[in-house]
Amino acid sequence: MSKATEEKAGPAEAGKWDPERVHREETAGPPGEGDRRRRTFQGSEGRTLLSVAGLVVYPEAPVQSEPLLQDIRIQIRQGEWVHIVGANGSGKSTLLRSLAGLGSSPQTEQSITRMLPSPFDARPLPVVLQQPEAAITGSTPWEDLVMALEYAGMNGADIIPRAEEALAELGMSALMHAPVSSLSGGQKQLLAAAGALAAGSPAMLFDEAASMLDNDSARLLMKHARAMQRRGIAVVWVTQNMDELEAGDRVFALKNGRMVWEGSSERFFSPLASGESPCRLAGLEAPFAARTAMELNALGFGMDAMPLNAGELAETWSGHGTSTASHRSRNAPSAVFRESSPSPAMLKPRSVPRDLILTEAVPRIPGADGSRSFSACFRGGRLTLLVGSNGSGKSTLLEASGGVRPLASGDIRLGEEPLWSGRRPNRDVLLSLGIALQQAETQWFAKSVREELHYSAKPYRLAGEERSRRIREAMEAAGLDAELLDRDPWTLSGGQQRRLALACIVAGRPEWLLLDEPSAGLDAEGTERLCSILKAHRAAGGGAVVAAHSLDALLPIADEVAVMEGGVVREVLAASHYARSIALEDGAPQALQAAACFGLLEADSVPWLSPSELANRLAFRNPAAAPATASEGKTENRQGTPPAGIREDQAGDRAARHSDDREEARAETRELSGKEARAETREEACKKEAHTVPRERDPERKGTGIGKGLDPRALIAAYLMVAAGVLSQNGWLGIGVSLALALAILIPLRSSLRIYAGAVKGYGMFVLTLTAVAGIGLAPLQFQWEPAADMLLRMLRLMLVMLLGLPLLALLPPFRLQKAADQLLAPLAKAGLPVARITLPISLLFRFIPLLAEEWQRYAMIGAARGKFASRPGRVPPTMLYRAAVPYMLSVLRLGDRAADALEAKGFGAGDGVKKSAFKLRLSMRDALALAVGAVLWGGLRLIAAM
Template sequence: MSADWMLNGVSVSADGADKRLLLNDVNLHFKAGQITLLLGRNGAGKSTLLETMAGIRTLQEGTIGLGDDSLWVSTGHRKKLNRDVMLRFGISMQHAESQWFASTVREELLYSLKPYRLKGEEANRRMEYALAEAGLATELLERDPWTLSGGQQRRLTLACLLACEPEWLLLDEPTAGLDADGVRRLCAVLEAHRAAGRGAVVATHDLDALLPLADAVAVVSGGTVREAAAAAAVAHAAAAPQALCALAELRAEAALPPLAPARSGGGAPWPEPREVAAVLAAELMRPGRVLGGAGAVVSGKVADAKLLTGAIVDDIANKQPYTGPSLAATELLRPDRFDPRALILVYLVLAASIFAQRTLLELSLAAIVTMMLLVPFRTLIWPWVRVIRAYAVLIAILCFIGGVTFTPLSFDWTKALPIVLRLGKLLLIMLLGMPMLKLMTPFRLQRSIEQSFGWLSRINVPIHSFALLVTLIFRFIPLLTGEWERFAKLAHARGKAVTALRTVPFSMLQSVMIPYVRSILRLAEQMADALEARGFGYTKRKPTYGFRLRFGRSDAILFIAAAFSSVLLFLIASVL
């Protein structure tokens, strides 16, 4: 018999500069030997909840435990994943193709089995069993997973999980892309899994197929989760039409008045959407009115119906305080706030002034000015903290190597100073350039190059091709980091790594690097096909632009601040 999942006060924030809460104070109990469905609109937080349970989302607050074992364990001032817990469950991603990186189906299955350290015969037995249960032929073992159809890839996802024989299955939209036979096989697998005393948590919109199997249902809405309902409530809810169930829920919450006598005599048994909206709006205007209690239990098709027709109720009842950047900061960080030409000009002016600094005191003053200029954009630099830290460590190491002498053993600061100055200037210039990737979109950068140097095309300079090349480079940098983060997620979800999230353990680098390069090349090929399909490369002699960039007030203020800082640094350099 498996252990129960316990989630207490779980909160999860978005990555990057946007620190809004994706999950807020979630308290759940998933019982072993049961199948629990997670329902909710797109973006409600179902996938986030599953990824949090799988340890591939960082906890902001709260605890997650499987039986008596905690998913996260404290090691000094940091927390790391509990490998024993990681080996007891398996998760399938919403998009099956997002988890492939091996060259054959066999290698994909072996990668999933690797953390369990099985011998050859046992591994082969499990692979054959998993393929048979998922409805895949053994002839596919030597095929590239990317060459399989969408339904076959979804079946392979299930096979990778079944081969590991986990106590718990965490499935995200498992019926997507499956045909009728695939859905029947999935249901049979879930029933057998439950019969063995094991549990499953399934995020789905396919109630017709999975609701009859469900022992309980939980509704995810606005980052909160309503407690799972009992099986009896689910079965009872399934018997009524969704529209009637939605009305019953709203009336139970006192959000709608009883059925009007005029309507009870004939016509449709439910009001028009405009009537429902008008009544809800009137109820919301009442002082102290709160719709939908936080502890309400919603089950079965009632839950789905409420999600469909009672959206406004959940949005009002479950809204959370905004914890991200202020509105002024958000406006300042918009990618269309500044003209790319102004950003590049500001960057060049500041970089020139930093290069002009010659002493350690001048460099220190330049660092202070740079930090002051970057304060409004600090949230855009935060994702690069690890790179900045690594570069600072590199500077320290190179300074030590450059300044140390062995005859006699001593440290000569005059030898290390030039290293500090050169690499310190590069660090400041690098810091200035980091926000630029987020302050302009690749398309706006392309347009700025075309507007500024488009006249060169008259003398046969391929300026439009150059602008497209620059745009592709800027587009590809986020793709590189995004792919690496995807492989880091795979290392934790399938490889059961317990290192820091968004990093690949050193022991897995060898098995990841070649697939990572292959994945980048595949992305480049897809991008080339997309560009060709959209007509890039066939530039007209006189192109027609949908919009033109213009310098605005924000650009002027930014340039004045940069110019003033640059002049100040030049004056300091000349005086000192």
């Protein structure tokens, strides 16, 4: 990094922030002496791609006079990595959208200069949004990438290899042709990231893309994003996780819509003239290693470089090989196990905490082995973390435990009370369970924050004064100001909505908290409040099960850790045992990695030292016994040799403890020389798989089962012939045969058509009602069977045609349907008509119809979870319809906005002159057979009609 000249802070008092001044670090000049790591910003000599000067952005529908962004000045250069950081509500996502060119307003058009090569000079840059579902246009990952690259204008011959290569790079080769609906939330983020990597853009933008990923997936995503940067692509990375910053990165820090810092990642954590670091000015917390280095500097040790992780801290400290006598060291503190006292207002003493017990449980997980069952006991009065990779079943287990999703088989009990009473949940147990689903910030039903909190407290039938008191206490615990009570929940920032979701649960004071990724998207202050709430809940005798990928804040306060794999709980460990078993793994909490690197792990516990406590311990010890680098420590430890810094008499005990902790679970891992070796092995396997699969002549023909892989033209033609035969029926024999035919087609596809069951039942009730009305005779008043039967016959014909059409939704992926339409309308395209603009909506319609049905099911789950309705999962009680309908429609509109942004960023809508085709559909013998079957069925039905 270059030698820096730092502007002095305007205010005299430390920690004050001057909104009119931006602290900047100059980047020109030779590397500073004594800092062997610092270097010029990566890509600083590259040409400028984006230049922002005086950017101001106002809300589309202003509810406040203050702009979302004000006077933003930033340049993005080729080949550099830029972090945009800031606390919740600081404007990070808004700035990213402006840089990408999504939904630009007059202010952004006047303030942003785009110097990008074609076609990105006229279209938005690829961006991975916080909610990736709306960005997925295909039914499978393979279809999604191929479809996007076609519209991006890539050469047709390069599209399929590039799509498969991008999926392999992110470890998704095995899921290449899996239905998108079967992917977990993290896997959908990886798919969105793969689309950005495959696009070939000069710049890529990520909006907290790693926030919902497990450690392996997050590192894999970061690794390949870094690789793209090294090839000259600029990367703009929005994050609140300071552990993601690396040496040589540029940092732009926002606070309240203004930029407060521009400079290097190392300088970002160093104090300014005011005494505060830019990181603290932005309302964020520096990584553990950086805070420890600052504490060591305060003790008189000259740390010539600012470490950003435990390995760099160990490497930097190893250079201090002199005695500590000349430094201001204090006596080494003993291990401190901090437990902050809970807020008295949040305590609700319970006599006997009840356990949450799962017996022979088999959750409903698409694609999982339904024969594998498990039993687990989550103990009351304890905090249990639920860990596992993306798709391991954490969210499904929490939903089943919260009574909003039934098990495939098995039993769940709270103490002695069963959670389920037949096919409905037990309401008494539901009132004891507070559940926050994944993406809890999208669960709102009311017009204001106040109404949301009152709605969540309503099932507990509290008196007015008591309800108001609990709401006030919940707001305070979550860190929400009272002035937000009258705000629309949808106008809050993502982090504020997360806090509101937590406050809605806390207001009811349930016995158990079931939280799915509650810390995702929270800043340091929000995460601290989350931990305080969990500790207060535990101190009051309550239990909690928390699914989490990021363990830095939650593992130190946890009692137990449940490890999930393949939809089952593989093991439940004491939190200290689990911590020791992952201490030297990438992605472990930095405090834990540092303790392991410096040999400070205790025999029976983990000392979660603060940076000042660790600094004092290091100062007390002889620095000459400094540890080896983190990577060396990892390798040695995997092979059974103690890392440097651990005494020989500790080494045997440590190895034995690791063996006892997770011997069976980690046998395979020990065979490798480290986590990096395992990651490389998986990556190479994915690449090998991607390149060894033989390419088919018609590569879109994937899948198994009835109708899969058929040409849409043949399938639709066969359907039209059968439908014509059904409509020709005028007797009950023909209706019976048609019904048998429909059932024969629908039953094999019932799992994929389950989301339409409600619509079919509703239509059936409509048919019966209309039949009953048709049979009513008025003169005299009597029921006439003949007109009723005639009406029933007519309506059943239409219903059977509808039922026979439902399989098209499952058998016609939108991508293949669009391909067929493109080829059928090719003559019109040659005549200059915008065929692509016609076929794209057809494709999206088929893609988003299931998505809309899933969104309604999600609102049904949210309604059951928050309203504590003892109704069958997936059904919205009649009393809930009026509350769910309007929010659902608003959610659909917001989904449409996100989909429009995603399509724009992928290059959709650029016109027929841009779109290329990766391949053409060709009729095969299977298609000819389908046409022949359709013709035979038509002929048979016509024969029955003529009898």
